[in-house]
Amino acid sequence: MDLKDRLTELKVKALSEIGTVEDLKKINEIRVNLLGKKGPITEVLRGMKDLSKEERPVVGSLANKVRDELTEAITQRREKLEIIKTARKLEKEKIDVTLPGVPVKAGQPHIIMQVIDQLEKLFLGMGYQVVDGPEVEEDHYNFEMMNLPKDHPARDMQDTFYITEQILMRTQTSPVQARTMEKHDFTKGPLKMISPGKVYRRDTDDATHSHQFHQVEGLVIDKHITMADLKGTLQIIARTVFGDEREIRLRPSYFPFTEPSVEVDVSCFKCEGKGCAVCKYTGWIEVLGAGMVHPNVLTMAGVDSETYGGFAFGLGPDRFAMLKYGVDDIREFYLNDVRFLSQFAQKG
Amino acid sequence: MKVSTKWLKDYIDLDINPEELAEKIERTAVEVDSVSRLDKKLKKIVVGFTVEVRKHPESDHLNICKVDVGEDDLLQIVCGAPNIAANKKVIVALPNSRIAGNVKIKRSKMRGEVSEGMICSLQEIGFSDSVVPKVYADGIYFLPADAKPGEPVYSYLGMDEDIIDLDVTPNRADMLSMRGTAHELAAIYDKKVTLKKPELKEDLTDNISDYIQVEADKELAPTYLLRVIKDVQVKESPMWLQKRLWNAGIRPMNNVVDVTNYILLDYGQPLHSFDYQKITGKRIEVRLAKPGETLQTLDEEERELLSSDIVIADDNGPIALAGTMGGLNSGISADSQVIALEAAVFNSSAIRKTARKHNLHSEAAMRFERGINRATVAEALDMAAQLISELGNGKVISGFAVGAQANVQSIVVTITTKKINDVLGTGLQDAEIRDIFERLGFGVEEKTGSFKVSVPARRWDISIPADLIEEVARIYGYDNLPATLPSGELTPGKYTYKQQVIRDTRSILEESGLMQAISYGLTSDKKAQRFMMEDAQPTKLDFPMSSDRTTVRMNLISGLLDDVAYNNARKVSDVMLYEQGRVFYRDADSDRPREVEHVAAAMTGLYSAQSWHDEKKQIDFYVAKGVVEHLLTKLGVTDISYETSQKHEEMHPGRTADIFVGNLFIGFIGEVHPNISKEYGIGRTYVFELDLQKIIDFNNELIVYQPVSKYPVITRDVALAVSKDIENADIINFIKAQSGKILSKVQLFDVYEGAKIGAEQKSLAYELTYSDSSKTLADDVVNADFEKVMSKLQEKFNVEIR
Numbered sequence A: 001m002d003l004k005d006r007l008t009e010l011k012v013k014a015l016s017e018i019g020t021v022e023d024l025k026k027i028n029e030i031r032v033n034l035l036g037k038k039g040p041i042t043e044v045l046r047g048m049k050d051l052s053k054e055e056r057p058v059v060g061s062l063a064n065k066v067r068d069e070l071t072e073a074i075t076q077r078r079e080k081l082e083i084i085k086t087a088r089k090l091e092k093e094k095i096d097v098t099l100p101g102v103p104v105k106a107g108q109p110h111i112i113m114q115v116i117d118q119l120e121k122l123f124l125g126m127g128y129q130v131v132d133g134p135e136v137e138e139d140h141y142n143f144e145m146m147n148l149p150k151d152h153p154a155r156d157m158q159d160t161f162y163i164t165e166q167i168l169m170r171t172q173t174s175p176v177q178a179r180t181m182e183k184h185d186f187t188k189g190p191l192k193m194i195s196p197g198k199v200y201r202r203d204t205d206d207a208t209h210s211h212q213f214h215q216v217e218g219l220v221i222d223k224h225i226t227m228a229d230l231k232g233t234l235q236i237i238a239r240t241v242f243g244d245e246r247e248i249r250l251r252p253s254y255f256p257f258t259e260p261s262v263e264v265d266v267s268c269f270k271c272e273g274k275g276c277a278v279c280k281y282t283g284w285i286e287v288l289g290a291g292m293v294h295p296n297v298l299t300m301a302g303v304d305s306e307t308y309g310g311f312a313f314g315l316g317p318d319r320f321a322m323l324k325y326g327v328d329d330i331r332e333f334y335l336n337d338v339r340f341l342s343q344f345a346q347k348g
Numbered sequence B: 001m002k003v004s005t006k007w008l009k010d011y012i013d014l015d016i017n018p019e020e021l022a023e024k025i026e027r028t029a030v031e032v033d034s035v036s037r038l039d040k041k042l043k044k045i046v047v048g049f050t051v052e053v054r055k056h057p058e059s060d061h062l063n064i065c066k067v068d069v070g071e072d073d074l075l076q077i078v079c080g081a082p083n084i085a086a087n088k089k090v091i092v093a094l095p096n097s098r099i100a101g102n103v104k105i106k107r108s109k110m111r112g113e114v115s116e117g118m119i120c121s122l123q124e125i126g127f128s129d130s131v132v133p134k135v136y137a138d139g140i141y142f143l144p145a146d147a148k149p150g151e152p153v154y155s156y157l158g159m160d161e162d163i164i165d166l167d168v169t170p171n172r173a174d175m176l177s178m179r180g181t182a183h184e185l186a187a188i189y190d191k192k193v194t195l196k197k198p199e200l201k202e203d204l205t206d207n208i209s210d211y212i213q214v215e216a217d218k219e220l221a222p223t224y225l226l227r228v229i230k231d232v233q234v235k236e237s238p239m240w241l242q243k244r245l246w247n248a249g250i251r252p253m254n255n256v257v258d259v260t261n262y263i264l265l266d267y268g269q270p271l272h273s274f275d276y277q278k279i280t281g282k283r284i285e286v287r288l289a290k291p292g293e294t295l296q297t298l299d300e301e302e303r304e305l306l307s308s309d310i311v312i313a314d315d316n317g318p319i320a321l322a323g324t325m326g327g328l329n330s331g332i333s334a335d336s337q338v339i340a341l342e343a344a345v346f347n348s349s350a351i352r353k354t355a356r357k358h359n360l361h362s363e364a365a366m367r368f369e370r371g372i373n374r375a376t377v378a379e380a381l382d383m384a385a386q387l388i389s390e391l392g393n394g395k396v397i398s399g400f401a402v403g404a405q406a407n408v409q410s411i412v413v414t415i416t417t418k419k420i421n422d423v424l425g426t427g428l429q430d431a432e433i434r435d436i437f438e439r440l441g442f443g444v445e446e447k448t449g450s451f452k453v454s455v456p457a458r459r460w461d462i463s464i465p466a467d468l469i470e471e472v473a474r475i476y477g478y479d480n481l482p483a484t485l486p487s488g489e490l491t492p493g494k495y496t497y498k499q500q501v502i503r504d505t506r507s508i509l510e511e512s513g514l515m516q517a518i519s520y521g522l523t524s525d526k527k528a529q530r531f532m533m534e535d536a537q538p539t540k541l542d543f544p545m546s547s548d549r550t551t552v553r554m555n556l557i558s559g560l561l562d563d564v565a566y567n568n569a570r571k572v573s574d575v576m577l578y579e580q581g582r583v584f585y586r587d588a589d590s591d592r593p594r595e596v597e598h599v600a601a602a603m604t605g606l607y608s609a610q611s612w613h614d615e616k617k618q619i620d621f622y623v624a625k626g627v628v629e630h631l632l633t634k635l636g637v638t639d640i641s642y643e644t645s646q647k648h649e650e651m652h653p654g655r656t657a658d659i660f661v662g663n664l665f666i667g668f669i670g671e672v673h674p675n676i677s678k679e680y681g682i683g684r685t686y687v688f689e690l691d692l693q694k695i696i697d698f699n700n701e702l703i704v705y706q707p708v709s710k711y712p713v714i715t716r717d718v719a720l721a722v723s724k725d726i727e728n729a730d731i732i733n734f735i736k737a738q739s740g741k742i743l744s745k746v747q748l749f750d751v752y753e754g755a756k757i758g759a760e761q762k763s764l765a766y767e768l769t770y771s772d773s774s775k776t777l778a779d780d781v782v783n784a785d786f787e788k789v790m791s792k793l794q795e796k797f798n799v800e801i802r
């Protein structure tokens, strides 16, 4: 047999072997055997020295061609086998994707804090500062600076836990406003603040009363603050907390530290104003109190009430949360039943 | 204040349905509690005439009555009322009628006798016990003799009147009277009021000075007036008067007392009537009570008077507590004939004090506390004297005694259109503002947008421009105000550093799996003083409501343990709560405590439950410690150490550590002492409490970026067998101290105690990491350092290197 025939035969045989091999290790062996230094092709090439000058390039080129073809066939076969191998391996690694995931341990803010956070975010965005103050307060700041002298009948509106005659558990967060107004330098710009925090009333705890609850009170003092500004601000609060479609209405009320004073109702978010149990069939829900800061309050804090004026409002995050989430017992907020708290894990 | 719309119509021409009226009042003046009508749900209740009353043969308390209800046949009705009598006009609930409480009355048989309906008491048709005249309290009611049988009873009893119950705010005491309310409605609806004036006929044969002398301290009673009416017959008041009283929630008594109550409602002027003949010495003095004085008040209570109580006294001592309650002895009785009638204004804070100290919160006291119309004191007195004389056939003695009489003038307040518009954000015109003031019945002098407003005495709540602005705003209508936002200088809104740390703390703990709790700040004395982190005095309430809430907390853990107990009692055993809030440390020489921000957590039960994927994981000390470590790391706190501590008596002595930053104690962590857990009825609970203020005070700088070393690190592992009482921290600190600069980290990765090691021993395994940021470390350099430290460890702790 001449070299050309040997090469052809070799090629046919090798291609068939490559085509049927199933093992990656084997294909490697085949490669070494066929294309290695001791392999048949090398052998053919070595045998070329006996060929004639004319035959030599012909056989040489044929041998190279065969080697290239076989190399290509081996590479392809190996790739194919690798794909199969991976597929088999992955097949074995198949899992039941319907099994439950490993729970992520996550806590969340208390629902009242969520309401407060929402309001803080809103007011920080409008350029207000958040100001904290003492929970154990002086009568002076809690009442007197709020235009409520010692024997004022409106003191009956708030039953107070006294520590001594002069010291008490604050009944509202407005003393923080008095303290801040006293210190604020109005030449440096307006005062815009909210004061969130705990307050205390001498009340017997039941479904709608709690001796401890929260307030967020707001105050803006500047040269040209109007009641229309108050109305616009209250509208934003109502819409932020209760939804974009909410309307508000103001009703006359009385707080010693504001004049005029108003009670603020928001259109019922449950029934869209048609009337339901939440709004007691009125279409409106009372949500907060507000007003224009009483000149006495400004004067007592050392602010010139001729030049400066402003508005104040106060709202109860407990009440907001009760309304918004249909909680019908305020005590739930302070008992911290995990099953209660965890219901408010959802964002928003 | 219960306002009858029918009564209102005497003063103002209003034809508006009561719901609409109530809504308008609520939007413009004061809140409305309810709108009601006594006859609202009643049906077929008519006047009856008892033609015949005879004993029921089968009963000793029932009577069989033949009743004329305006039909051809008499009805037979069995009646059990003790005061049933023949020839009386009574209230009859016909068969198939509906009485109070939605009760249906049917034809029935009572002990064999047919009963075609029911003869009713006032309570049975919806009257409150508190307004039913005493004589009818336990029986049926007798209608006036001229009532027509068969007609509905409602108008005879005033049950067809709409009653609007106003919740009057303290500033609007003017609306605690019918006349004041009429003025308000006149302003709201732009109407005129027509008020009746007294037309008093005095008996000129006598003069008041012959009857009585009055002295009053002007400070205590700026106005004190007295009239005397003689030859009065005390008797039942006419129906029109009784109806007005009970519709306002007041029980009719007799013509004298009823008139004083009527005037109270009409003018808002409290009056008091004395039996003139019981006044000793015919001399009255308004003064403060003297030490030791007592008075038996109308409620038959013997009261020890306080030196702050204003009293009305005669020669024998106090005969009334001014403005709050009269004395029993000098009160009106059925046989009083000469009436001394007092109309006064008392010092409001003194009345408030008396009402509080003696717990006498009457309609009169409330009005004196909030203020009354000083312009109509004398007019109200005249109106009352006239009515008493008319209703009791008496004669009003000429003149009235004056103990004090304040001069009453309108208050003038000046304001401009500009100021009003500046405050309200409106564009009101001068004429609109003038119109509002005029509707309110105020005097107005205007000069190009500047108003001089004379406010009548009936609106004593108005004294400054802001008060007038409120009047304009509410009459103009809050709905008509525009809605804008403050337009001044821009201000930045951001948290302070302290506020930011507090909020970061909360979110770090939440991402660690803890839920935020908010517990009560007031707790028991005992719980307030547990888990203390520094020496301090408790802050206690003066008058607590209950023994559970007497003291302001000085720790957060107590509250969290209350929460854990609440959960465990409800079969919720896995609890991971944290709380951020204040504790209140009081120094012995101070009334007010320092308020310090703390953060604490309580963890009990499973950290994670058994699942198909994982073994269950119980919460233990190290789970809790992991939370603290995570928190402090995230807050940028460094140089933290944990030292075993036995100084917290509420904590497990072997499982508690104090936490230090450098040398500064910032809190503790550990297992709650089993005695405390038992007291709360809770499982093993791990807690920590940190002084957040101290962490805030470190004012940790922002994290500074450290370049990551380009060169590979080298690690060496070692297991050390040591005596059990040696703590991990001792080893780690020693290794760190003894190693060269190339040691970058030491980490414990295993702890072993058990059979493979001596009973008094434990094995701690560490990985030491070496690195150099400037060059590749050579093995021999690391080895040298490592060997040096190991041999020192052996010397120091007698460790066996395994």
Ligand SMILES: [Zn+2]
Pocket: A268, A269, A270, A271, A272, A273, A274, A275, A276, A277, A278, A279, A280, A281, A283, A284
């Ligand atoms: Zn609704």
